Amino acid sequence: MKNNTVSVFKPKKIKNFNPKKVNFYTFHSGFKKRKEDLLVAVFDKAISVAAIYSLTSTPSAPIIWDKKNNRGLCKVLIVNSGNANAHTGNKGIKAINQYAKIASKKFNCSLEQILVSSTGVIGEQLDPKKIIDKLEIIHSSRKKNLLSAAKAIMTTDTYPKTIIQKVKYRNKEILIFGLAKGSGMIAPNMGTMLAYIFIDANLSKSQLQKLLHQHVDTSFNSITVDSDTSTNDTLMLFALNNKKMKKIDNNIFLKKLSFGLQETMLNLAKQVVCDGEGITKMIEITVLKAKNSEQALSVAFSVANSPLVKTAVAGQDPNWGRVIMAIGKSYSQVIQNKIKLSFGKFLVAKNGEIYPKINIKKLDAYMKNKVIKINIELGLGSYTRTVYSTDFTHEYVRINSDYRS
Amino acid sequence: MKNNTVSVFKPKKIKNFNPKKVNFYTFHSGFKKRKEDLLVAVFDKAISVAAIYSLTSTPSAPIIWDKKNNRGLCKVLIVNSGNANAHTGNKGIKAINQYAKIASKKFNCSLEQILVSSTGVIGEQLDPKKIIDKLEIIHSSRKKNLLSAAKAIMTTDTYPKTIIQKVKYRNKEILIFGLAKGSGMIAPNMGTMLAYIFIDANLSKSQLQKLLHQHVDTSFNSITVDSDTSTNDTLMLFALNNKKMKKIDNNIFLKKLSFGLQETMLNLAKQVVCDGEGITKMIEITVLKAKNSEQALSVAFSVANSPLVKTAVAGQDPNWGRVIMAIGKSYSQVIQNKIKLSFGKFLVAKNGEIYPKINIKKLDAYMKNKVIKINIELGLGSYTRTVYSTDFTHEYVRINSDYRS
Numbered sequence: 037m038k039n040n041t042v043s044v045f046k047p048k049k050i051k052n053f054n055p056k057k058v059n060f061y062t063f064h065s066g067f068k069k070r071k072e073d074l075l076v077a078v079f080d081k082a083i084s085v086a087a088i089y090s091l092t093s094t095p096s097a098p099i100i101w102d103k104k105n106n107r108g109l110c111k112v113l114i115v116n117s118g119n120a121n122a123h124t125g126n127k128g129i130k131a132i133n134q135y136a137k138i139a140s141k142k143f144n145c146s147l148e149q150i151l152v153s154s155t156g157v158i159g160e161q162l163d164p165k166k167i168i169d170k171l172e173i174i175h176s177s178r179k180k181n182l183l184s185a186a187k188a189i190m191t192t193d194t195y196p197k198t199i200i201q202k203v204k205y206r207n208k209e210i211l212i213f214g215l216a217k218g219s220g221m222i223a224p225n226m227g228t229m230l231a232y233i234f235i236d237a238n239l240s241k242s243q244l245q246k247l248l249h250q251h252v253d254t255s256f257n258s259i260t261v262d263s264d265t266s267t268n269d270t271l272m273l274f275a276l277n278n279k280k281m282k283k284i285d286n287n288i289f290l291k292k293l294s295f296g297l298q299e300t301m302l303n304l305a306k307q308v309v310c311d312g313e314g315i316t317k318m319i320e321i322t323v324l325k326a327k328n329s330e331q332a333l334s335v336a337f338s339v340a341n342s343p344l345v346k347t348a349v350a351g352q353d354p355n356w357g358r359v360i361m362a363i364g365k366s367y368s369q370v371i372q373n374k375i376k377l378s379f380g381k382f383l384v385a386k387n388g389e390i391y392p393k394i395n396i397k398k399l400d401a402y403m404k405n406k407v408i409k410i411n412i413e414l415g416l417g418s419y420t421r422t423v424y425s426t427d428f429t430h431e432y433v434r435i436n437s438d439y440r441s
Numbered sequence: 442m443k444n445n446t447v448s449v450f451k452p453k454k455i456k457n458f459n460p461k462k463v464n465f466y467t468f469h470s471g472f473k474k475r476k477e478d479l480l481v482a483v484f485d486k487a488i489s490v491a492a493i494y495s496l497t498s499t500p501s502a503p504i505i506w507d508k509k510n511n512r513g514l515c516k517v518l519i520v521n522s523g524n525a526n527a528h529t530g531n532k533g534i535k536a537i538n539q540y541a542k543i544a545s546k547k548f549n550c551s552l553e554q555i556l557v558s559s560t561g562v563i564g565e566q567l568d569p570k571k572i573i574d575k576l577e578i579i580h581s582s583r584k585k586n587l588l589s590a591a592k593a594i595m596t597t598d599t600y601p602k603t604i605i606q607k608v609k610y611r612n613k614e615i616l617i618f619g620l621a622k623g624s625g626m627i628a629p630n631m632g633t634m635l636a637y638i639f640i641d642a643n644l645s646k647s648q649l650q651k652l653l654h655q656h657v658d659t660s661f662n663s664i665t666v667d668s669d670t671s672t673n674d675t676l677m678l679f680a681l682n683n684k685k686m687k688k689i690d691n692n693i694f695l696k697k698l699s700f701g702l703q704e705t706m707l708n709l710a711k712q713v714v715c716d717g718e719g720i721t722k723m724i725e726i727t728v729l730k731a732k733n734s735e736q737a738l739s740v741a742f743s744v745a746n747s748p749l750v751k752t753a754v755a756g757q758d759p760n761w762g763r764v765i766m767a768i769g770k771s772y773s774q775v776i777q778n779k780i781k782l783s784f785g786k787f788l789v790a791k792n793g794e795i796y797p798k799i800n801i802k803k804l805d806a807y808m809k810n811k812v813i814k815i816n817i818e819l820g821l822g823s824y825t826r827t828v829y830s831t832d833f834t835h836e837y838v839r840i841n842s843d844y845r846s
Contacts, residue, residue: 092766093769093771093773093774093775094765094775094780095777122762122766123794124793125778158762158765159761159765159790159794159795160795343837347842348842351842357527357564358563360499360527360528360563361497361527361563364495365497366498372498372500373530385528388528388531389530389533389564390529428748429838429842430835430839433752433833433834437753437755
């Protein structure tokens, strides 16, 4: 398998630091040939956690296991890459039981306080010994930073995805940080997407759950690379339960925190889409003046997932006819003559036909940008939704027809 | 624009003959640079016709026009390729009015007896003069055969699609023939798909309508190339109203005819999918033991439209994990442990995990075939549906990122 070309969106500097209250350990446990492929995150004490999992009806073993065991408290999080432990039946569950039991002994916590995730090839049995061997030596291992943790969970990602933010309120400052991985099977309801976000504050499980659900639709559920949704998607939000801080029950503070978390989640989601397989351009599709939120989303995703729109953008072709086609095939009925379509600030169609003063030269120049904005006004109401997609390139096909060879 | 590589599925001999009771005229009218791009089919007298159009909410002008005017009788059918006359507003409708009026004068029929279709680039105004110029010289033009007619409606198709069949009943023989074009934007509810089928028999409009609806779901609505549905899809069924024959009202004969038409429609639909852009393999996905037809279809299309499944097949990779993923992301809930998955006759997964006796060597050899069959038993009921798809190749991306350049 050829190495993947690094995404043009790779940040110049990837955010990194040594977090407190969570200890990251990373290992090369043998799921991947050479690179590190195991992250064990150990919290100083069991802390509150909220999670959202893939809506697939063929979930992976880790998702089945977590859903059954997770009681909202976590002491140890174990994430491996290289093997998804998906469609592995009872054996897949047993494998988790084995390594989770060892972890619960090592860290003196209940089995319910262990959470697990896996990502990688679907359908191959996971050998628990590979993880157990590393758990056995964990107490003598060196703690790692956020960047190392993000690297250990990568699959076809071409860069590690991290974020560090601070939310200020009066004289307090709350740290939010996180890590994520993509980068194929990214679609509504997440794709092969793993993301872990930590808030250094005292929050209950239900507060975390509420925050997560508030922002998942406009962040991780608003991205798509290939319309394929994975068996393993997981998004977790942890409260590090800073002892110096009282429980947050001030509404203004909570709102600020919520806003900060929204930024964090959207940033991570965009990092995931910007590392979509074979991507050369990010496409930001905004549907405006929809009659409701569902219509806005249905039209936006119909465009975002259209191979013909995605290949046109790859070819720097302002082929707005294909956007009209994709609007038309969405589940939601629109009125053709009311559609106003723009690429960036350049109007291309209104009143059911091409905009007479269309500036092809400027439009062609616009298509050379790395981020292409497609704005679709439906003229039917007042709802707006934005969805983030990628272009569709030769490289996507190469990566995915080569994946196992 | 580079010439497209001819599909590996191109038939060695394309069926052809000189039909009676319909006169085909073809022209190079200037929508395409060099090739013929206009078909005018003139019937000896106005005959019964039934039609099904794209379900898009951004229909092309010809679809809007036909739906308004078509009363179930047709004297002249005008089809151009190279310009879709889609999203062209009132101007697009006016253009049709202009050339349809000329045709109705030339052939001494009402405007309602003219039917029109267009295929090609979306969003460019269609110059009616190009069609009118050819209508002016039509009475001095030479009649063409079925093959020429099929060639004149091609866009990115790499071969013309025709069919000639005979249905026998007692001492009678009924001729069915047709032509179609693909080959991008092919998805449920047809895609940029035009198909015209002629039955040499006496049938009423309502009989034709019934026959068409009986078979469209298992033929043209069961194919997908890229999940994109076009603005211009049109399927028409004509009865040539053979004078020597009485009106068909014998039920057994009608059943035989219906069966013959089913074969014709499936054959044409498969020809369309087998000329999908950049195709190297055809994928036949059959869902068995579904709890209802909707579930079978939803699971089949989820697999058929998955870019990750399609690229895997392009790479001759029996990546059944991706099929499991695609089953899981379909709208319909399945029970993972009940799924039995085979590639051809080779079982790959059952009881929620990989089939222990999986024969990788034979499986790898199987993936080298041109037609790949994926069989998915859900174990939930007794319904079966088959859907036809294509692999997803570099060539698809090349064709579609180059289309207008």
